[in-house]
Amino acid sequence: MALLADVGEFPFIEAIKKLVQAEAPRRGVRVGIGDDAAALSTTATTLATTDAVVEGVHFLRDWLTPAQLGRRAFRVAVSDIAAMGGKPRYVLAALALPAGYRLADARALVASLIRDAAGVGAALVGGNVSRADKISITITVLGQPSRGALLRRSGARRGDAVYLTGCTGMAAAGVELLKRGVSRGVLVSAYRSPPLHLDLAARLAGSGVVSAAIDVSDGLLQDLQHICRASGVDVQLDESALALAPALARAGLEREPLSYALSGGEDYELLFSVRGGERANSRVESLCSDAGCRLSRIGEVVAASSTPGVRGVSQAAIAEPGYEHFGHKT
Numbered sequence: 349m350a351l352l353a354d355v356g357e358f359p360f361i362e363a364i365k366k367l368v369q370a371e372a373p374r375r376g377v378r379v380g381i382g383d384d385a386a387a388l389s390t391t392a393t394t395l396a397t398t399d400a401v402v403e404g405v406h407f408l409r410d411w412l413t414p415a416q417l418g419r420r421a422f423r424v425a426v427s428d429i430a431a432m433g434g435k436p437r438y439v440l441a442a443l444a445l446p447a448g449y450r451l452a453d454a455r456a457l458v459a460s461l462i463r464d465a466a467g468v469g470a471a472l473v474g475g476n477v478s479r480a481d482k483i484s485i486t487i488t489v490l491g492q493p494s495r496g497a498l499l500r501r502s503g504a505r506r507g508d509a510v511y512l513t514g515c516t517g518m519a520a521a522g523v524e525l526l527k528r529g530v531s532r533g534v535l536v537s538a539y540r541s542p543p544l545h546l547d548l549a550a551r552l553a554g555s556g557v558v559s560a561a562i563d564v565s566d567g568l569l570q571d572l573q574h575i576c577r578a579s580g581v582d583v584q585l586d587e588s589a590l591a592l593a594p595a596l597a598r599a600g601l602e603r604e605p606l607s608y609a610l611s612g613g614e615d616y617e618l619l620f621s622v623r624g625g626e627r628a629n630s631r632v633e634s635l636c637s638d639a640g641c642r643l644s645r646i647g648e649v650v651a652a653s654s655t656p657g658v659r660g661v662s663q664a665a666i667a668e669p670g671y672e673h674f675g676h677k678t
């Protein structure tokens with residue numbers, strides 16, 4: 349079984365190039381993989397985001413197959429484009445892989461990334477390969493605003509309704525199960541395969557009634573707090589309106605289901621506010637039901653505030669803050 353150390357960097361890059369030629373969209377790509385830099389056609393406003401998944405920090409090697417890892421790395425990164433209501437077009441991948449990593453696994457990882465990106469109209473156009481002790485995959489996504497509108501964190505105003513797609517807390521519970529050696533079930537799947545809300549987010553952006561949005565990566569409370577701070581408002585959260593996945597209660601977890609839903613993290617669901625009263629609310633509710641996406645109205649923007657924050661949170665949830673790199677508790 350060939351290892352990366354046996355074949356070297358350039359044959360691996362050649363393999364990636366062939367996968368891209370076979371699977372990735374070519375629209376707008378003047379120069380793709382194989383030159384010093386990619387040359388791309390872009391719109392006047394280009395969205396740009398980057399995200400890393402690092403072995404030992406975000407995952408352990410036996411939690412994910414190489415294909416699952418490639419897909420997850422793409423989805424984690426592209427989620428920020430969805431949160432802005434944009435469409436992804438180009439992807440750059442910086443892969444740090446151990447010399448003892450199998451070539452077949454490296455190919456499977458990249459092929460899955462390329463395929464998942466192609467499924468939403470985005471092409472891998474470049475990146476870097478380097479040797480490292482641990483796996484680290486840094487994905488940069490360039491995108492364009494859809495229908496001209498950008499969703500920002502800063503637009504929530506008093507009276508807006510607050511909505512959340514899906515059920516939060518499942519991925520964090522999945523990580524807890526993976527740490528115990530459980531390798532299947534809906535919670536583990538929620539961690540391995542984050543949702544893609546790009547089409548829905550573009551429709552929400554185009555609706556003209558979404559006033560602020562963010563994707564839930566660090567935990568619902570923490571990300572709602574980001575909207576509060578950016579918008580200078582308080583949000584009254586209705587905990588009883590949160591959709592709790594039945595599996596959270598059945599899995600024998602360390603904490604209450606509500607605690608995972610509020611502060612779990614890595615959900616990649618959409619959290620957004622809606623302005624325009626019940627008519628606007630019905631509009632987004634039907635957009636989500638047309639997309640087959642669960643939607644919960646979880647609160648309301650109640651005031652402009654000099655100390656913006658989330659109100660109505662139970663003590664149990666506050667005890668478990670959302671994820672923060674470097675261990676700083678907010």
Ligand SMILES: [Mg+2]
Pocket residue numbers: 427428431562563564565
């Ligand atoms: Mg984000």
